[in-house]
Amino acid sequence: MAQSELTLESLAARVVDLTTTLTTALQERNSPQPSFSEDAPELLSPAPEVQGPRLQLVETLTKMLHLATGPTEYLIQQCLLPNADGLILDFLNRFDIWHLVPLKGSSSYAEIAAAIQLPEVTVRRFLKQAFTMFFFLEEAPGSDRIVHSAASAYVARDAARTAFIGHCMEDVRPAAAVGVDALQKFYVGHKTHSEEEEHCPQYLASDRGKVRGKAYWEFAESYEEPGRPKGYRAERFALAMKALSQTQLTAQVLEKFDWESLGNATVVDVGGSTGHISLLLAKAHPKLKLIVQDFPDVESSFNEVITTTEYASRISFNAYNFFEPQTLTADAYLFKSIFHDWSDKYVVQILRNLLPVLKSGVHIIIFDNIIPPDHDEQGKPVVPLSTRRLLGAVDLQMFVNHNSKERKASDWTEVVKRADSRFDLKGFYTVVGSPMGIIDIVFNA
Numbered sequence: 001m002a003q004s005e006l007t008l009e010s011l012a013a014r015v016v017d018l019t020t021t022l023t024t025a026l027q028e029r030n031s032p033q034p035s036f037s038e039d040a041p042e043l044l045s046p047a048p049e050v051q052g053p054r055l056q057l058v059e060t061l062t063k064m065l066h067l068a069t070g071p072t073e074y075l076i077q078q079c080l081l082p083n084a085d086g087l088i089l090d091f092l093n094r095f096d097i098w099h100l101v102p103l104k105g106s107s108s109y110a111e112i113a114a115a116i117q118l119p120e121v122t123v124r125r126f127l128k129q130a131f132t133m134f135f136f137l138e139e140a141p142g143s144d145r146i147v148h149s150a151a152s153a154y155v156a157r158d159a160a161r162t163a164f165i166g167h168c169m170e171d172v173r174p175a176a177a178v179g180v181d182a183l184q185k186f187y188v189g190h191k192t193h194s195e196e197e198e199h200c201p202q203y204l205a206s207d208r209g210k211v212r213g214k215a216y217w218e219f220a221e222s223y224e225e226p227g228r229p230k231g232y233r234a235e236r237f238a239l240a241m242k243a244l245s246q247t248q249l250t251a252q253v254l255e256k257f258d259w260e261s262l263g264n265a266t267v268v269d270v271g272g273s274t275g276h277i278s279l280l281l282a283k284a285h286p287k288l289k290l291i292v293q294d295f296p297d298v299e300s301s302f303n304e305v306i307t308t309t310e311y312a313s314r315i316s317f318n319a320y321n322f323f324e325p326q327t328l329t330a331d332a333y334l335f336k337s338i339f340h341d342w343s344d345k346y347v348v349q350i351l352r353n354l355l356p357v358l359k360s361g362v363h364i365i366i367f368d369n370i371i372p373p374d375h376d377e378q379g380k381p382v383v384p385l386s387t388r389r390l391l392g393a394v395d396l397q398m399f400v401n402h403n404s405k406e407r408k409a410s411d412w413t414e415v416v417k418r419a420d421s422r423f424d425l426k427g428f429y430t431v432v433g434s435p436m437g438i439i440d441i442v443f444n445a
């Protein structure tokens, strides 16, 4: 049905159908149903029979909400809510309210205010807005005591999630605020989009009154402020990547490549950060040896994550700058969430830096977002609205932070072939419910 023909009633009927399909699929798998409570399931089953109707339900409800809201209220909301939502999320995270309310317990407004040395009246004002975002709630309406909601408990349970919020609120938000300034300064009057890294909002953003003026990675490594160690933003970013992985069916996507077919193989995880992807591979494939490459400063965080695990003997660290020629010989090179940080010009350089060590048959495995087409040949949307919105947001975040972009299958083919015609694209593999996919490339000398 065309969007213009949708009515509240037709949407409501579809909501009922999809709700039945989803709850039945969960029951059949003995999976818990979603709930508002602190111990709500963090992620519904990854099975396509669950993820398919779940995403369609979210889309149908979103459309229904849009109709019920109407254009007047919608515009007011769009102008006011993003600023307020960002402010609240930044407040909850920087003052670590997540841990001032105990899981399975409660805290009073006065206790929270005393712990963060803010006036109680201010804390009440900010928390009141947080409740409307489903973060925390009063123990009972009007109560003086605060308890966790499903969403706030989810954040409190894992430091990677607060790291992800910190990255989005403190690294990206100031740059997004000057995104249009960057368009006006660097892009107006040009026919093509610049491939230069310094033409991104990150360069114009400021922190505590000081303009950044440098690339994100350099900024994250070198930034200091009173009370925080130099480079804390880089360490936080590494942890944030772990949180993002938890939401993208990472293990399922990773297994779309037949790792067992490599036999007793060495895999280099280029830009592998603290090694959390290599850890997944080491657990699932005992014959693999993994080498994580990243900036030298990442090694201490890598050691914290990997050395205490039983897989440490098969995962090592190698300090390497991927803008230098590769020196390690391996059976496969994995690039997980690397290339979306770079415009085509730089992707080509990074791929060409593999050439000195490549032999025929070596795999280059790109694990990254693969943007689906907007519509099929009949004009029907290919992916649900919520996925399109999130992918669009990630794409813009790449512009804001790096002047890079997310890529469709045809963009991937084009940039890989631009790097070297001997890179043979064997296939694109995706999983329902994840924006990410595997691109398998084999080098043909």
Ligand SMILES: C[S@@+](CC[C@H](N)C(=O)[O-])C[C@H]1O[C@@H](n2cnc3c(N)ncnc32)[C@H](O)[C@@H]1O
Residues within 6 Å of the ligand: 217, 238, 241, 242, 270, 271, 272, 273, 274, 277, 293, 294, 295, 298, 320, 321, 322, 323, 335, 336, 337, 338, 341
């Ligand atoms: C988006 S993160 C991806 C990390 C990891 N592969 C994952 O998926 O979680 C990009 C990584 O590339 C690393 N990186 C950026 N520039 C690099 C360079 N020139 N040489 C080596 N690593 C680099 C960063 O330190 C970071 O760990």
